[in-house]
Amino acid sequence: MRTAFIEAVCELAARDPRVWLVTGDLGFSVLERFAQQFPDRFLNAGVAEQNMTGLAAGLALSDCIVFTYSIANFPTLRCLEQIRNDVCYHRANVKIVAVGGGFTYASSGYTHHGLEDLSILSSLPEMTVVAPGDPQEARLATEAIASRQGPCYLRLGKAGEPVIHATPPQFELGRAIRVREGDDATLISTGGMLKEAVDAHDKLRAQGIRARVLSMHTVKPLDESAILEAARETAAIVTLEEHNCHGGLGSAVADVLALAGTGVPFGKIAVPDRFWHVAGSQAHFRGLAGDPAELVARLLGSRRSLAESRRSGRKGLAA
């Protein structure tokens, strides 16, 4: 995703002289190509994220489109008030990019676990929040946020994520991409969890369950119509995110389902609300969130037994 991002930003900068890239002293072996091609629009702000974000707002208020770049929580939580006040309140054209969202840097320890960003940034007015599902989406998302007026947050993985989309998909901010068809249940993922959703789809298919897969790359604004369509057309919904179980994709989808009064069986695969004190791979930590295929099967099973008990209950009453 990182490679797709930097390639897309270089192309954007070649087309549009307003595009800047500002890093908080990270991006070694990634950002050099931008720095070499566009030295007047590249800036290393040093290890100083508050100043990086404030000055990005100042540049944006001077007609620039500014990407700020760092890893994990550094470009977001470290300078959250600058994002809120200087960027969002002014609707400044700043695009915040975090590499290493979720458990990308799992072994590095809790400082490098980016697990609260979707929730926190989604709660800021004016902010668009995007977590692409694969390198194809990362490239398209980079282009899309550059042409969207106002603050955006782009959460990326690192490098080497599997390509899920064989060809570039139709990509529009706020519109989920239907990655797999299915009418029994729906898996809605954000970010790199798209891979887990597609794997769960395959696993369920082997059991005769056809699960729709939606890549919800934009967490805010959320594609409510795709969610409600899934609630009408399929019998259970499960969300997948590499994020704290509070306030992320699952919470946002649950809001939509509850407010619309759908009552569809719903479950979420998310990270338990706790810190992790041990090392481990991304796969290790993803595994702790539970098995999405099992969750889907359980929800469908409980739905069937509920329907059966209702039917037998009605029969009993009629008798």
Place this chain on the structure above:
Amino acid sequence: MRSTESQALAKRIRSHALRMVHAAKASHIGSCLSAADILAVLYAKVLRVDPTRPDWPDRDRFIFSKGHAAAALYAVLAEKGFFPLEWLESYCRDGSPLTGHATATVPGVDVSTGSLGHGLPVACGMALAAKRKGLSRRVFCLMSDGECDEGSVWEAALFAPHHYLDNLVAIVDYNKLQGFGPVGEVLKLEPLAAKWQAFRWSVREIDGHDVPALEETLAAAPFEPGRPTIIVAHTVKGKGVDYMENRLAWHYKTPDAAQLDQALCQVECPI
């Protein structure tokens, strides 16, 4: 002695701010009064701005980073004609455009402020954009002394000289009182001018209520090619109203009707 344009403007800023804070039962009058002379000189003599075109692209930028003293900023903007003077009566009222801290939705306010330590980084971005685009505009940023406790100020303090931002002029309204006590007791800033010098800024210290000195110093800013400028302006919190001067309580208190009359009598008296 005949009052100069700047001095006359400073008097009107003080009198508006007193009335506004009294009517709104608001805080921060002491901070408004310490900044009044600096604001008056900036708007009377220094800033290249046009009240009829508040968004004129080539204007100088002014970031009022001590946004809690917004009453004084709104007062000078209204006096200059950015919006009608009558607006000042609505300060902090339900639905008023004039919020208690400075908001850029008001004509003439370039950047919204109110949380300390935000102004200087934004000013750096604006100054850098102007340099890289070859624009002649200057960027001014007025900070409070308590604000210099914020780490973000010192991140920006490192940044500006590194990028040779000689189109950036920062001013510290150094009134020596912050939220909970004297600056020297809360978190020592001294030697403040030497700190900025060590960060490779071009520094001058002046009396922030000496209007001719302010005019002369600000006219000379930026002081040096290749370096950002900072003016450490020694001021008095509550300046101009004897019972408010150097009293921490007037960071918070609102003058009652009798106190307002007394204060107006002092700030509006002939020089």
